[in-house]
Amino acid sequence: MLHKSRTAATAAVLIAALAAAPAHAWGKKEQNLLKGLAAAAIVGTIIYQSRNNSPAARSYSTQPRYYAAPASRTYQEPTRYKPAPKSSVYSTPAARAFNSYTASERRLIQSRMTDAGYYHGGIDGAFGPMTYRATKALAGDTTGTDQIATVSGAYEFYDLLIR
Structure with a gap:
């Protein structure tokens, strides 16, 4: 309501200012000031009305809202993340x-x-991820990865490299 009365008061001041002196007697700056005030009043009124007509403004209610409590309150244990066991390259x-x-x-x-x-690590004689990747890649390109899937097949593969 206060905003509407401000708009009305602004309009009344503008009308009184127009009636007090003829527009042609004013300078260009006074006329532009009057136009700016009129435009501000109109835009302010439009913004105020659009805010009051929005769905959010209409859905506001002063009535308290009551929510029904669940019928029974039971505690349910949360499910915990259990990562899948990883197969280590050291146990292959x-x-x-x-x-x-x-x-x-x-x-x-x-x-x-x-x-x-195939192997880009240090020649240390230790079996690690780099040795495993190289073994798997070389076997895949030559004899097939099925050969290193068993211990006896892996022996055959490594024996071919040693010779």
């Missing part, structure tokens, strides 16, 4: 076969895989 048949060789044979296997362009 290829790792078991690799680790059964002597240290010099293991370094020889790694150096042969380096020469073939």
Whole structure:
């Protein structure tokens, strides 16, 4: 209501100002000021009315809202994340076969895989993820990954590299 009365008061002041002096007697600045005030009053009224007619303004209610409580309150244990067990490269048949060789044979296997362009790690004789990836890639390109799926097949694969 206050905003409507302000708009009405602004309009009344504008009308009184127009009646007080002829428009042609005013300077250009006074006329532009009057136009600006009239435009501000009109835009303010439009914005005020659009806010009051919005769905959010109409849905507001002074009545309190009551929500029904659930019929029974029981505690339910939350489900917890359980990651799937990961198969470690250290427990694969290829790792078991690799680790059964002597240290010099293991370094020889790694150096042969380096020469073939499959192994890019240090020649340390230790079986790790890089050795496993190289073994799997080389087997996939030559004899097939089915061969290193068993310990006996992995022995055959590594024996071919040592010779």
